[in-house]
Amino acid sequence: MIPTETTTAISVEGLSAGYPGVLALQEVDLTVRSGRICALVGANGSGKSTLFAALLGLRSPAQGRVRLFGRSPHAARRRNLVSYVPQHDQVDPSFPVTVEQTVMMGRYGHLGFTRRPRAADREHVESALEQVGLAGLRSRTIGELSGGQRRRAFLARSIAQRAPLMLLDEPFAGVDRVSEELIVQVLHQLRDAGTTLLVSTHHLEGIPDLAEEVVLLHRTVLAAGPPGEVLTEERMADAFGTVLGLGAASAERRQP
Numbered sequence: 407m408i409p410t411e412t413t414t415a416i417s418v419e420g421l422s423a424g425y426p427g428v429l430a431l432q433e434v435d436l437t438v439r440s441g442r443i444c445a446l447v448g449a450n451g452s453g454k455s456t457l458f459a460a461l462l463g464l465r466s467p468a469q470g471r472v473r474l475f476g477r478s479p480h481a482a483r484r485r486n487l488v489s490y491v492p493q494h495d496q497v498d499p500s501f502p503v504t505v506e507q508t509v510m511m512g513r514y515g516h517l518g519f520t521r522r523p524r525a526a527d528r529e530h531v532e533s534a535l536e537q538v539g540l541a542g543l544r545s546r547t548i549g550e551l552s553g554g555q556r557r558r559a560f561l562a563r564s565i566a567q568r569a570p571l572m573l574l575d576e577p578f579a580g581v582d583r584v585s586e587e588l589i590v591q592v593l594h595q596l597r598d599a600g601t602t603l604l605v606s607t608h609h610l611e612g613i614p615d616l617a618e619e620v621v622l623l624h625r626t627v628l629a630a631g632p633p634g635e636v637l638t639e640e641r642m643a644d645a646f647g648t649v650l651g652l653g654a655a656s657a658e659r660r661q662p
């Protein structure tokens with residue numbers, strides 16, 4: 407199946423999920439159309455990571471249903487329809503794996519039984535490295551990168567995977583302004599090429615320049631829609647339990 411502009415990339419209906427004794431998500435309904443960037447916003451503990459886990463099929467719903475391009479999360483992963491950039495990568499920074507090898511990991515699902523990369527795999531790795539500005543650091547080990555560079559390497563790994571849906575858990579955490587601008591630019595390029603992106607972020611001021619849609623989560627979906635409609639003082643107070651200085655993110659300031 408080739409996702410098109412009119413396809414629904416993410417469809418979540420009545421999802422409740424959590425952990426023993428913790429209902430992290432309750433009655434979550436969410437639709438993200440293909441080819442969009444959707445920002446996922448919520449306070450610490452509001453359920454963003456749990457939602458990602460449910461979308462990836464790593465956490466089973468207690469109730470409700472998750473579909474990615476009309477398929478179950480497991481089926482979507484088997485067909486390489488979804489990739490994930492975690493907040494904290496599991497790769498030990500002291501493990502002697504190079505940047506290039508890390509990005510090639512994104513191709514593992516595409517390799518045949520010999521596990522040998524072909525020319526197309528190398529091309530995808532090359533273009534992902536260039537896209538995130540790490541081509542010159544390809545031979546460094548992951549441990550030799552700065553935190554922000556390491557995040558770009560893991561983003562490149564996900565780009566190389568070439569899945570039509572990318573889930574990114576706080577890609578801007580701990581990155582400087584230049585890296586952040588580069589990452590936003592890369593996410594826009596991916597979107598323009600037809601990729602759907604769900605991006606959790608605590609950087610509220612950056613959202614209007616990043617995403618067409620925002621989902622405000624607080625165990626359930628408090629609001630969803632364009633940034634100017636969702637990022638209002640009132641709604642953010644509901645989500646964060648306090649009045650935030652929204653600055654450039656506020657609806658009024660976004661009006662031309």
Ligand SMILES: Nc1ncnc2c1ncn2[C@@H]1O[C@H](COP(=O)(O)OP(=O)(O)OP(=O)(O)O)[C@@H](O)[C@H]1O
Nearest residue numbers: 425426428430448449450451452453454455456457
């Ligand atoms: N492994 C776990 N076992 C038990 N409870 C958990 C576990 N992981 C998360 N929780 C709880 O589930 C709720 C949602 O947590 P989750 O990590 O999804 O929030 P989050 O929005 O990603 O937070 P943050 O912004 O801090 O990353 C919280 O109450 C949290 O304490």
